[in-house]
Amino acid sequence: MPLVVVCGIPAAGKTTAATALASHLQRQSPEDPVVVISTATVNVDKTRGYADSRAEKNTRSALKAAVEKAVNTKTIVVLDALNYTKGERYELFCKAKAESTTYCVRNEAREEGLDPKLLEELAARFEVPVEKNRWDSPLFRLTPDDFAADGTGVPLDAITDAVRFGKTVKAGPATKAAPAAETSFLQALDEVTSAIVDALLAHQRDAGVADGLRVPPHTVNNELRLTRPLSTAEARRHRRQYIKITRIRPCAVAAIGDLFVEYLNQQA
Template identity: 35%
Template sequence: MPLLMITGYPSSGKTHRSTQLHTYFTSRISSSSLPLRAIHISDDTLNVPRSAYAEARTEKTARAELMSAVKRELTRDAIVIVDAPNYIKGFRYQMFCEAKAVQTPSCVVEVHIGTPIDTCRENNLRAREVDPATAYADEVFDNLVFRYEEPNGMTRWDSPLFTVLYDDPAPPGEAIWDALVGNDGRVKMVRPNAATVLRPATQQDYLYELDKQTSEIVAHILTWQKDHPGEEGGQVSVPLVQEVLQLPTKPLSVPQLQRIRRQFLALNRQHSLDKARIGALFVDYLNDQFGR
């Protein structure tokens, strides 16, 4: 069923907007007698403390727990609202892939634009006075704001994108409903692609080819950057791959590329991809990660 990702600065009102949407969807489902249910997943429902975002190790664990909950609840009869920072575009892409794998639509509700950072900081301070466990430490707050990767409605995994301004009385519930469910009450079906359909790997030496081809493409990128110092991005042809790789303006480091490669391997390790298409799919995945 549809996946709705809430994103925004810390203390920008994500939980408030999520609660409004959950109430709207529950009411809409009840009045229409559709065989659906609305599910609200958040750091609070998963008992993830705000302190989890203080260091990389605990934050990684928190994101893994959130992803597990999303996978668990993405069924044929649920609208899943993910109320969490969701500030990393790669993490939003992972959730997009999970939704696409079960042939259900997704969208992003962005609440940070209309909520100034100073207002978010004031909200955080007020929350700390009421209950310190519901607030972020100052250094964690500043770090999350600094690292926030704003959603872009031009990318597949961030669209359709709905922006909620600070003084809006409520999110555009009807528009979001139409994007995910439709006026006829039938949840829209999404056609999965080869990178998201889970099938047993049956081709001989598939895992070897998956590792080999992705490693060669990473090495090709690093070699290109070394041979073109100072160039800001550009199109790069990859041997034996028809798709063109569009590099970002900032140079890519080895850890960055290896992290993206590991994500791709995790998504496709159990798939039965055509070995001749592994390179093309990895290039397409890289272009998505680079924000093409």
């Protein structure tokens, strides 16, 4: 069943909207279980849980583990959390694909609530969902001015239609687990992604933006088509994020290069 990802900065009304949606979904189809996952349900204080990078990492891990446990073909899961980076949302999208379920994102924003300094830091790091990204679609945008404290004004019917009748995201090569026999997978993942990043940076030094760059023998079907150059730090950050995602949901060794190139193309 579907995974609904609510995202936005703190005090944006996410919990109000998520609660209203969960109640509406349960009324519409009482036979389908609806689970709301939030910092509260995983016993994380929402102020301390994002106070520093270490606490934030633990918070994300707890939320992700709860989602992985809850998502299946019978349960509707509503994740009520910040989910403010596209890397987080991409991982959740991959989880939905692995379960062959539907998926949607709801974005909400407001600028008041927690400690002003912490709120400012979180707001500065917020990566606004973009509907053209597969992992941010379908997308519903809300602000606190759009709905009341009881949830009135939230487009419940439209979201419910997307949840119940939206296109199921099918598991592809990047989200299907690789056979356990591929013992060299992690080594290949490290070597192939490193070679592609090195080739990209070398190309940028010599010829500028990589538009149409192939990296044989690591890429077969895809080529790098970026719209802007990537700094060394950004390219390596994207590599680390891709490795993290792919270690969770392995692909075939032969597909590592093409899928990494596809991932980079989506980032720039």
